[in-house]
């Protein structure tokens with residue numbers, strides 16, 4: 079049995095960011111809430127409010143990213159219903175308490191926690207299916223979405239990390255291993271329920287609040303309201319073929335040159351990424367998934383091998399059931415679905431969970447044109463620098479590119495692939511900064527809002543491009559008082 083984590087030796091699922099300074103929101107109003115006010119809020123919820131001093135407070139306040147463990151919210155509200163969310167927002171308005179939405183807690187910058195009230199939607203995690211449509215609670219973790227939909231023989235295109243929350247992923251776009259065939263997660267979104275700053279629950283779709291629906295497909299979480307559920311168009315699942323090909327580092331330039339012309343233009347059914355790792359020595363790998371049989375997949379892989387000019391040193395190509403393939407991509411091939419969670423008894427956790435938190439920093443680019451020889455050389459020099467780090471290139475094109483850049487708030491439709499600079503723990507920030515800066519002349523200034531980066535200065539343009547102005551209009555219409563604030567908030 080092989081899984082992505084052990085094969086790559088990149089624990090992309092166990093990482094966290096080490097950016098400095100989690101969002102602590104605005105200062106409390108002078109007449110902030112008294113303990114009795116907090117108690118009243120707790121009593122008024124169907125869900126549970128956890129406060130400093132409660133036994134589960136530390137567990138409740140910790141997000142995926144251990145770098146933000148020093149952040150101490152005044153309360154974490156595990157909302158059971160949209161009405162609970164509305165109660166929390168009324169409390170925040172009344173007392174001037176900063177409010178932060180949280181689903182899976184994977185924000186790279188720790189922007190789903192803060193000093194005020196954390197509105198956690200993890201209790202709203204139901205997944206139901208009928209007639210080609212899935213309704214998913216905003217707090218559902220991806221592993222549960224895949225597993226529950228698999229029981230109906232269907233799925234949605236979404237990310238690979240099992241504990242990422244569906245809300246953060248979808249609101250920022252959602253790049254996944256079947257996106258070239260089926261689109262981004264936000265591309266299969268048909269409607270969502272969202273509690274806006276005034277406490278109303280709106281159902282948004284192409285025909286109801288279409289501007290807010292547009293903004294909720296790539297505008298990024300935490301900006302317009304607290305989403306409570308999503309309805310997606312599903313696709314039928316089938317057997318797939320998984321592959322992982324490793325070349326020696328001496329072939330890295332040839333592999334990268336070949337991959338960037340092969341991967342974004344391959345048939346939609348083939349998705350792949352190119353991982354350039356340094357852990358403990360530099361290494362290059364192309365992995366991915368083909369929505370079809372092994373022989374057809376081998377034929378497509380041979381085209382890559384021909385372009386590289388030499389065969390891989392190791393090659394793994396195997397047919398897999400769809401749900402198992404998602405567990406492999408999640409790094410959970412040897413775990414049960416229950417084990418493929420963070421351990422604990424709070425909403426979003428599982429008593430059998432085995433996944434751990436970690437620390438990382440990351441930055442991103444989108445490549446709109448293939449890297450030149452100089453760009454390839456510059457990238458490989460960064461990977462070869464001392465340290466424990468990776469560059470992850472994920473192929474786009476296919477269905478992602480067939481959506482107009484202004485049709486949803488996610489603008490990077492014409493990008494060939496995403497680029498993520500990813501490093502662990504100490505010294506990590508210096509490396510990600512250096513790698514990002516070194517590649518800027520070769521890749522330009524585009525970034526993925528789901529790889530949110532507090533150090534970007536021109537972030538509006540980089541995340542949203544020409545869609546930034548319309549996003550600002552939607553913000554003004556739905557949150558004129560700016561109840562929802564982020565350091566890089568629309």
Ligand SMILES: Cc1cc2nc3c(=O)[nH]c(=O)nc-3n(C[C@H](O)[C@H](O)[C@H](O)COP(=O)(O)OP(=O)(O)OC[C@H]3O[C@@H](n4cnc5c(N)ncnc54)[C@H](O)[C@@H]3O)c2cc1C
Nearest residue numbers: 180181182183184185190237238239243246253299300305
């Ligand atoms: C290990 C790892 C692997 C990843 N893999 C992928 C991948 O394969 N593809 C991909 O596209 N991305 C991937 N990501 C990035 C991921 O999509 C983003 O970090 C995403 O924002 C996480 O969503 P969340 O709900 O888990 O996080 P959270 O931290 O809970 O939320 C992220 C943002 O959305 C806001 N938010 C949360 N819930 C709500 C809500 N209900 N309503 C409104 N706003 C809300 C938060 O305030 C925060 O600003 C990965 C991240 C990690 C850490």
